[in-house]
Amino acid sequence: MAHETPYVGRSMPRPQDPRLLRGQGRYVDDIEEVGAWHAAIVRSPVAHGRLTRFDATAVLAAGLARLVLGPQELARLADPLPTKWRLPGQHLTGIPVATTTARYVGQPLGVVVAASRAEAEDAAEQVLLEFDELAVVSDTVAATTPGAALLYPEHGSNIAGQIHFGSDDETLTAAIDAAPHVIDREFRVQRIAQSPMEPRGVLAEWIPGTGALTAWLSSQSPQAVRQELAVSLRLRADQVRVVATDVGGSFGGKNTLYVDETMVCAAAMVLGGRVKWIEDRRENLLAAYQGRGQRARARLALDAAGRFLAIHADIVGDLGAFASQAGSGPFQVTGLAIEGPYRFASAGATITGVYTNLVPTCAYRGYGMQEAAWIRERLIDEAARELGLDPVELRLRNLVTPAELPYTTHTMLTYDSGDYPAALRRAAELADRFRPAPDAPGGELRRGVGLACSVEVTGFAPSALLEMFQIHWAGWESGRIRVNEDGSVSVTSGVMAVGQGIETALAQIVADELRVPIDWIRVHLGDTAVSSYSDLSSQASRSVTLAGGALVQAGARMRERMRGLAAGALGVPADAVTWNGAVFGGGPGTGTLTWREVAHRGWMGWGRGDAARIQLEEVADFDPPAITYAYSVAGAAVAAETDTGRLTVEAYWSVNDSGVLVNPMLADGQLAGGIAQGLGLALLEEIRHDPETGQPLCTTLSDYLLPSPSDVPDPVIEHRCTPSTVIPGGFKGLGEGGIIPTAAAVGNALAAAVPEIAADLVATPLAPATLWPMLDKAGLADG
Amino acid sequence: MNDWDVRVTVNGVPHRRTTQARTLLSDFLRHELGLTGTHVGCEQGACGSCTVLVDGEPVRSCLMFAVQADGQQVETVEGLAGDAELSGLQDAMMREHGLQCGFCTPGVLMTLTAAERAGCSAEEAAGPQLGGHTCRCTGYAGIRAAIERHWSRRKDS
Numbered sequence: 012m013a014h015e016t017p018y019v020g021r022s023m024p025r026p027q028d029p030r031l032l033r034g035q036g037r038y039v040d041d042i043e044e045v046g047a048w049h050a051a052i053v054r055s056p057v058a059h060g061r062l063t064r065f066d067a068t069a070v071l072a073a074g075l076a077r078l079v080l081g082p083q084e085l086a087r088l089a090d091p092l093p094t095k096w097r098l099p100g101q102h103l104t105g106i107p108v109a110t111t112t113a114r115y116v117g118q119p120l121g122v123v124v125a126a127s128r129a130e131a132e133d134a135a136e137q138v139l140l141e142f143d144e145l146a147v148v149s150d151t152v153a154a155t156t157p158g159a160a161l162l163y164p165e166h167g168s169n170i171a172g173q174i175h176f177g178s179d180d181e182t183l184t185a186a187i188d189a190a191p192h193v194i195d196r197e198f199r200v201q202r203i204a205q206s207p208m209e210p211r212g213v214l215a216e217w218i219p220g221t222g223a224l225t226a227w228l229s230s231q232s233p234q235a236v237r238q239e240l241a242v243s244l245r246l247r248a249d250q251v252r253v254v255a256t257d258v259g260g261s262f263g264g265k266n267t268l269y270v271d272e273t274m275v276c277a278a279a280m281v282l283g284g285r286v287k288w289i290e291d292r293r294e295n296l297l298a299a300y301q302g303r304g305q306r307a308r309a310r311l312a313l314d315a316a317g318r319f320l321a322i323h324a325d326i327v328g329d330l331g332a333f334a335s336q337a338g339s340g341p342f343q344v345t346g347l348a349i350e351g352p353y354r355f356a357s358a359g360a361t362i363t364g365v366y367t368n369l370v371p372t373c374a375y376r377g378y379g380m381q382e383a384a385w386i387r388e389r390l391i392d393e394a395a396r397e398l399g400l401d402p403v404e405l406r407l408r409n410l411v412t413p414a415e416l417p418y419t420t421h422t423m424l425t426y427d428s429g430d431y432p433a434a435l436r437r438a439a440e441l442a443d444r445f446r447p448a449p450d451a452p453g454g455e456l457r458r459g460v461g462l463a464c465s466v467e468v469t470g471f472a473p474s475a476l477l478e479m480f481q482i483h484w485a486g487w488e489s490g491r492i493r494v495n496e497d498g499s500v501s502v503t504s505g506v507m508a509v510g511q512g513i514e515t516a517l518a519q520i521v522a523d524e525l526r527v528p529i530d531w532i533r534v535h536l537g538d539t540a541v542s543s544y545s546d547l548s549s550q551a552s553r554s555v556t557l558a559g560g561a562l563v564q565a566g567a568r569m570r571e572r573m574r575g576l577a578a579g580a581l582g583v584p585a586d587a588v589t590w591n592g593a594v595f596g597g598g599p600g601t602g603t604l605t606w607r608e609v610a611h612r613g614w615m616g617w618g619r620g621d622a623a624r625i626q627l628e629e630v631a632d633f634d635p636p637a638i639t640y641a642y643s644v645a646g647a648a649v650a651a652e653t654d655t656g657r658l659t660v661e662a663y664w665s666v667n668d669s670g671v672l673v674n675p676m677l678a679d680g681q682l683a684g685g686i687a688q689g690l691g692l693a694l695l696e697e698i699r700h701d702p703e704t705g706q707p708l709c710t711t712l713s714d715y716l717l718p719s720p721s722d723v724p725d726p727v728i729e730h731r732c733t734p735s736t737v738i739p740g741g742f743k744g745l746g747e748g749g750i751i752p753t754a755a756a757v758g759n760a761l762a763a764a765v766p767e768i769a770a771d772l773v774a775t776p777l778a779p780a781t782l783w784p785m786l787d788k789a790g791l792a793d794g
Numbered sequence: 795m796n797d798w799d800v801r802v803t804v805n806g807v808p809h810r811r812t813t814q815a816r817t818l819l820s821d822f823l824r825h826e827l828g829l830t831g832t833h834v835g836c837e838q839g840a841c842g843s844c845t846v847l848v849d850g851e852p853v854r855s856c857l858m859f860a861v862q863a864d865g866q867q868v869e870t871v872e873g874l875a876g877d878a879e880l881s882g883l884q885d886a887m888m889r890e891h892g893l894q895c896g897f898c899t900p901g902v903l904m905t906l907t908a909a910e911r912a913g914c915s916a917e918e919a920a921g922p923q924l925g926g927h928t929c930r931c932t933g934y935a936g937i938r939a940a941i942e943r944h945w946s947r948r949k950d951s
Contacts, residue, residue, distance in 0.1 A: 028888040029880060031896030034831020034871035038897065041830035129816065208835045208843060208897040208930050259833070259897030260930050292836040510895025510931050680891045680936055687933030712840035712928070720924045720934040749933075 016592070018519035018529055019740070022676035025515040026530070027508075037256045039212040039229045040289045047214060048077055050278060050288040051131035052271045053121040053138050054298060055113035058149070058368040058705025059160065060142030062111045065121060067138045075134040078278055081121040085109035088277045089243045092268055095483045095546075096337045098172030098364045102163070103333055108243060108273050113142065114162055114332035115370050116707055117298035122274040124286055147705040151306060151327045151365040162332065162366040169366045171330055171339070176346045177359030177421040178321075186321035186357045190312035194393045199774040200382045200754075202304040202329065202698040203691075204709075205375050206717055209259020210290035211299060213272045215279035225252045226276055230537075231261035231509045232548035235484075237539045239268035239336075240276060255537035261509045262688070263374030264299055266550050267336040271298070296710045301698055302375025304329035305342060305382050309349075311390040317400055319409045324349050324360040324386055331371035339364040340482075341372070344379030344468070350420045351387050352431040352466050352642055353409040358421040368705040370698075374550060376688060377750040380467060388463035388755035389772065392762055396769055402759070403439045406464060407432055417736075426466060426640045428733045429668050438462055438644035438666045441727060445648035445662045458661075460648045461759025463752035467641040469669070469744025470556030470735075471547065474634050484546035487634035488553070490561035491543060492521060492569050494627040496614040498607035500525065500532040504558040505545020508536050511746065512677040513554045519673050520559050520740065524566025525573075526592050527606060543630075552641070552744025555673055556735070561633035563739040569629040577609045579618035639735040641743040643667040645686075645752035649760040653791040656783035660690055660757060664727035670735045670743035678745055679728050685749020686726050691718040693754035697776050767791060798861045804829065805873030813860050819853075820844045822860035823870060831871040831900050835928070842927035845901035846870050852908045871900035874907060883907060883944050892940035894931030902927050902937060916945035 030036065053065075067079035080088070091105025110120065123138065125131035146160035153159060154169040161169055178186075187193055214227040224246060230236050230253065237253040240246070258265065271288070279286040290299065305328050312321040328342030339362065346360030395402040410431045411418045419425045439462065447458040472486035493501045502521050508514050514534040522529040535541050547553060571585075574595070578585040581597030581604065589596045594603040604612075612618055613627045648662040665682055672678045695716040699708040709715035734741025754775050761777060762769035767789040774781065786792040796815040801808065804827060811826050818837075823829045823846070832855055835843035839854045846855045847869035874881050880888065883906055893899040902924070909923040920941045929937065 024888045024891070028893060028896075029884075031893060031899060032871075032880060032884040032887060032903070033875055034829070034900050036831070036833075036896050038830075038833070040824070040834070044825070129814075206930060208841065208895065208928065209833070210835075258895065260895040262930070292838065292841075510897075512891075512894065676891050680894055680932060683933035683935040684894060684931045685933075688930070711838050712836045713838065717928050717930065719928060720920070720938070723933050723935075725935045725938060726933070 016523065016526065018522045019671065019673050021674065023515060023519065023674055025512050027514060038209050038259050039214060039227050039256065042214055042227050042256065044214065044287055047285040047287045048124045048126065048282060049128040049131045050275050050286050051123050051128065051135040052119045052274065052288065053123060053135050055116060055118040055120055057113055057142050057144055058116050058147045059145040060113050061145065062113055062120060062140065063143055064139055064141035070134050070137050075137065076123045076125045076131065078124040078282055079121060079138065080274060080278055082109045082111050085121065085274065085277065089273055090245060092239050092243050092270065092273065092336065094334060094336050094338060096340045097334065098339045099174050100172030101334055102166050106270060106333055108270050115368055116705060117370060118332065119271040119274060119298065122278050124278050124282065147368045147703065149368055149700050149702045149705045151329045151367060154365050154367045162368065171334055171364040171366055173361065173363045174343060175359065175361045178357040179359065182357050183321050183323045183359050187310055187312045187323065190320045191315050192313040192394065192398060194311045194390050194397065196309060196390065196393065196773050198307045198309055198386050200303045200305045200385055201775055202301050203375065203696045204296050204301050204698055204715060205262040205264030207260030207262060207264060210292060210295040211265060211269065211272065212289040213275050214285065214287045215276040216285045217280040217283055219283040222250055224250055224276060224280065225254065227254045227256065228272065229258050230255045230265050231258060231507050231550060232266045233507060233537050233539055234505055234545045234548060236268045240273065243273050244276060244280065253539045255507060258509045262376045263302060263378065263550060266374055292712060293710045296715055297707055298370060300335050300373035301370050302372060303382065304372050305345065307386055309386045309390060311394055313394055317398060317405050317408050319353055319355045321357045322349055322355050322387065326360055326362045328362060328364050329367050329369065329372060330364045331367055331369045333371055334364065335371040335373040337373060341374060341379040345382040347422045347424060348380045348383040348466065348468065349387060350422065351384065352411055352464050354411050355421065369700060376685060377747050378551065380465065380747065380751045381754065384463055384465040384752045384755045385775065388752065389758055392461065392759040393770065396762065396766060403435065403462065406435055410435060425637060427637065427736045429642050430733060431464065431642060434642065434644045434666045434668060434731060435464060437729065438646050438664065441664045442646045455652060455654045457651045457653060457764040458648065459760045459764025460646060461756050461763055462644060462646045463755035463759060464644050465642065465752040467552060467643065467744065467748045467751055468638055469552040469641050470635055470639045470738060471551035471553050472557055472635050473637060486547065487632055488545055488557035488561050489543040489630060489632045490558055490565045491628065491630045492562065492565045494569060494573065494610045496611060498531065498610040500527065502532060502534045502562065503536060503542045504561065505543040505548055506536065506554040506558040507549040509549055511554065511681060512674065513549065516555050516673040516677060517558060517562055520562050521566050524563060525570050526590060552746040556639060556738050556742045556744050557633055557635065559673065559742050560635060560739045561631045564633065565629040565631035572627065572629070573609055576613050576618060577604050580604055580609065580612055635737050637737045639737050639743050641669040641745055641748050643748040643752060645756040647756040647760040649757060649764055651761055651764050653765065653786050654793065656779035656786055658694060658761060658777050658782065660724060663724050665749065666729045666731065667745065667748050668731040668733050669745035669748060670733060671741035672730060672732065673742065675730065678730065681745050682728050682749040683726055685747060686753055687718050687723045689750040689753025690723055692775055693757040694722060694776055694778060765791065800860050800864050802863045802866060802868055804868045805870060815859065815861060817860045818856055819858040819860050819863050820855035823855060829870050829872055833897050833900055835898065841898065842905065843898045843901040845904045847904055847908055850908065852905045871903055874903060882947060883910065886940040886944035890936050890939035890943055892932060892936040898927060898929045906941065916941055919945065
């Protein structure tokens with residue numbers, strides 16, 4: 012079988028699918044558990060309190076547990092987990108594994124180990140806990156009210172820290188004060204749970220004789236988890252191996268090590284054996300880091316011609332009980348991304364991180380960019396409505412044009428390539444298919460269409476940029492290609508397969524560079540003993556761009572090495588050698604060699620020059636010169652029942668530009684999946700707590716509503732292709748372009764359908780409980 | 795304590811095990827028989843990942859005790875193709891990218907297999923039948939396309 016050029020650009024099914032479809036997936040709970048002890052986590056039942064008693068004496072005396080580790084034992088065993096991205100002023104630099112003050116319901120306080128999960132849970136319930144309860148602050152408003160209870164009295168405030176991006180406050184204030192039109196709103200994006208179908212889990216094994224810890228762990232960043240485990244458990248990096256096999260979804264919630272996972276590994280070290288913990292859904296909704304949780308006062312100033320004079324957002328982020336590893340990162344990105352694809356005379360954002368007695372927040376697909384789009388695109392539609400302008404026309408007046416690219420925003424993002432106005436015009440054409448007729452009857456069912464534009468930071472990297480922001484992650488990625496002795500090809504990188512199909516995409520890229528059939532290639536990811544170093548791994552829409560960019564380079568070098576070996580064997584100069592995907596040829600009378608024969612010669616060490624390396628392995632590190640920016644324009648057509656507040660998304664479309672697409676079918680899958688999650692955020696999902704006690708009100712999938720098939724129409728997806736100017740291969744990321752503009756498009760469609768309530772559409776989810784009071788106030792609820 | 799004998803045929807293979815009364819069918823299949831293709835997503839009957847067929851009917855194996863399956867025929871995802879080629883539905887799921895992380899997939903396959911045997915239309919399969927499942931990756935578009943492909947292929951054949 013010869014190479015069918017090119018693979019990049021082709022929709023191909025994934026080689027791993029038959030395995031998954033046959034039930035041969037290997038998620039962490041599927042790994043052979045012979046000899047494993049089972050752990051249950053002791054969690055705080057109160058949102059704020061000093062732990063005065065953690066007593067497992069009776070549990071151990073009765074033989075109900077093999078081991079119990081409470082705060083005292085954990086303090087001896089584990090150091091705090093290091094944080095990576097901090098706000099200026101943030102006093103907490105680590106996340107304690109041992110704690111004697113509970114700051115949210117569900118916080119891990121200890122771990123109980125028994126012969127089975129059921130027995131461990133039984134025993135955990137009998138550990139005696141006593142607290143001196145403290146006053147609870149359950150949202151950022153309560154937390155910043157004078158006299159509020161403090162989570163960290165030694166810090167003196169619940170405000171963790173603050174940062175400002177873009178034009179300075181004086182410039183912004185002057186621009187807004189002088190502007191003829193200002194739209195001013197208070198926005199809110201709710202807390203949501205990433206809710207991968209596979210919850211978290213770890214099987215930890217400590218071999219005392221060699222001092223080696225292996226953790227099979229459901230993670231999108233196994234290399235980062237390995238480093239964190241080493242720091243916390245006081246091991247050397249070479250003692251720790253993390254293996255992420257199949258991962259049942261992650262979406263940002265599995266990109267760091269958690270305290271409960273660390274406790275399980277510590278228990279394995281104490282027992283000198285294997286300890287397993289699989290998170291259940293209740294724990295996932297209770298205690299896994301969550302996403303979003305943001306309020307913002309934002310203003311958009313326009314001149315008489317509708318040109319954008321200024322945008323300013325004052326963003327307050329709910330960090331929860333402590334700042335997780337990236338803590339304020341998503342809120343900072345909201346500020347950085349506030350301008351989107353538009354030209355503003357001035358723009359800026361102030362970000363304040365606030366502690367509350369809730370679960371800490373972290374990454375969730377869309378990472379601050381979704382919140383920025385919600386703020387900006389709602390403001391723009393409100394401006395159009397107040398000024399009596401067409402929202403598409405208003406956007407076109409202000410969109411950055413291709414001639415202006417590369418374009419640097421006030422927050423110092425430099426957009427590389429694209430055609431934003433063309434994408435908007437196309438999305439507006441698609442909108443015409445779904446727009447209700449002007450004479451459509453009002454009545455109790457109102458229809459409307461809305462659009463939203465966004466720019467997506469993809470291939471989050473340049474290491475120097477991360478250093479400038481004092482983010483303690485390396486940004487670069489690497490790719491390694493080995494041509495084995497039989498000619499088969501083994502590929503690895505630091506990125507991780509989490510369902511997105513990255514193994515297939517990387518194999519397509521390598522197959523094209525080597526010009527070999529794709530089924531000669533196998534991609535190995537997720538085992539820190541095999542795969543490449545990577546801090547960020549598969550998050551921030553960086554897998555194809557950065558691992559792909561590295562493999563383009565490594566592949567080109569390997570192709571030339573194979574050609575050189577063939578030249579030596581054929582006795583001709585390298586530039587005379589042809590490779591047609593089946594045989595190397597040296598021209599008339601020189602014969603031919605197969606790929607396998609050349610690989611074999613290579614590993615035998617035959618026919619190389621004295622200086623040439625022997626192993627057929629090429630590694631390329633890729634640290635891109637800049638971030639590359641994808642963009643998308645989304646549209647939604649909604650139907651709103653004014654008597655019930657029920658909102659249905661009847662159609663959805665996306666015009667997306669992620670540069671060169673490696674596998675359009677997988678690209679569509681990424682967009683469709685992101686859109687569905689965006690619709691969940693827009694319509695349904697919200698983690699709620701009792702405001703007085705901080706007790707969670709959503710701990711099952713019956714009270715935390717994920718989108719079901721009937722909530723999600725099949726989206727219309729169109730791709731445009733402007734190759735990246737900074738990534739070899741021209742790739743841009745696309746993991747988040749689906750979710751970033753979704754809520755804004757739905758909100759704008761609802762505003763068009765029911766303009767009477769448009770000014771109040773500032774918060775998600777747009778659920779009946781929120782909408783009905785607005786409709787009632789507008790006199791629409793009675794039909 | 796409360797140990798029970800359970801005799802159950804899974805994918806045509808008879809098994810006899812002693813298990814606790816409180817052992818869920820899902821845990822029994824996964825941890826006692828080693829059939830880990832059945833996945834546990836919520837242990838509450840909401841997500842559908844653990845769906846298996848008991849005497850031909852789709853059930854949530856997390857809402858059933860293993861002892862309740864005593865004497866019955868259970869089918870799991872491992873039995874859909876066996877060592878042979880993928881079933882038509884499995885093949886359609888692959889070709890239409892109806893799975894990403896693959897965690898919800900076994901349950902989806904079992905429900906749709908029962909729907910196919912029961913003579914459901916494609917509309918019924920993509921509507922109320924798929925409606926009992928939660929997928930966080932695909933946005934359902936790929937699954938609906940797989941149903942469309944598979945059901946239209948059946949009509950043609």
